[in-house]
Amino acid sequence: MSETMVRGMLYIHSAPAALCPHIEWAVGAVLGAQEELEWAPQTASHGSYRAEIIWSGPQGSGSRLASALRGWAHLRYEITEEASAGADGSRWSHTPELGIFHATTDVTGNIMVSEDRIRYAYEQAQGDPSAVFHELSLALGEAWDEELEPFRQAADGAPVRWLHQVG
Numbered sequence: 001m002s003e004t005m006v007r008g009m010l011y012i013h014s015a016p017a018a019l020c021p022h023i024e025w026a027v028g029a030v031l032g033a034q035e036e037l038e039w040a041p042q043t044a045s046h047g048s049y050r051a052e053i054i055w056s057g058p059q060g061s062g063s064r065l066a067s068a069l070r071g072w073a074h075l076r077y078e079i080t081e082e083a084s085a086g087a088d089g090s091r092w093s094h095t096p097e098l099g100i101f102h103a104t105t106d107v108t109g110n111i112m113v114s115e116d117r118i119r120y121a122y123e124q125a126q127g128d129p130s131a132v133f134h135e136l137s138l139a140l141g142e143a144w145d146e147e148l149e150p151f152r153q154a155a156d157g158a159p160v161r162w163l164h165q166v167g
Contacts, residue, residue, distance in 0.1 A: 003058040006084045010055055010065060012037070013076040013151035014048040023051075023075075026068040031057050044154035048074070059087055066092035070100055076151055083107045093144040101141040113139045 015023055024037050037051040055061065062081030069077055076095050083089035089105035103111040113136070121135030137143070 004084050004086070005056055006059050006061065006082055006087075007054065007056045008062050008065075008079060008081040010051075010053050011078040011152075012049075012051045013078065013148055014042045014045045014050060015072075015075050015077075016048055019072060019075060020049055020051075022072075023069065027053070027055075027065065030061060030064045030068050031055055042151065042154060044150045050151070050154070059084055062090050062092065066094070066100065066102070070094065076148060078148065080105070080109065088112065091141075093141055093148060095144060095147045098144055098147060101144045103139075103141055111140055 039049040042048040042050040079092045125131035
């Protein structure tokens with residue numbers, strides 16, 4: 001049986017220069033490709049760098065990338081994995097202040113909030129509409145989006161590189 005191959009994006013929104021080679025090593029270890037990323041200065045954070053790649057690999061590679069990069073101080077990143085046969089897509093977002101956020105996505109990249117998560121929001125709110133709003137905001141990862149948006153905008157027009165699994 002062959003593995004299902006998927007595609008995704010890795011956005012390193014900001015990383016200190018000293019961390020860049022370690023990120024390359026971690027990405028290479030997960031995807032099996034030992035290519036250098038094309039780093040560019042991140043104008044939204046003086047002294048930090050950014051890089052983007054389009055990757056392909058076995059289903060679940062996005063999760064392995066998120067695990068490999070998780071917990072590094074001063075690192076902001078996002079990872080997407082497209083939906084594939086038998087699996088929903090996913091998005092991971094990470095900031096030093098908020099930690100990691102994961103969401104299931106549909107084929108167009110929209111975050112899917114499960115019935116159980118919506119019921120949880122209702123239960124936690126106990127009839128308070130603002131509390132429902134707060135819980136759904138958490139489920140959608142809005143705090144991560146707000147924190148990462150300046151870094152995304154600073155990357156508009158930046159080159160994107162393709163990275164494929166080897167072997």
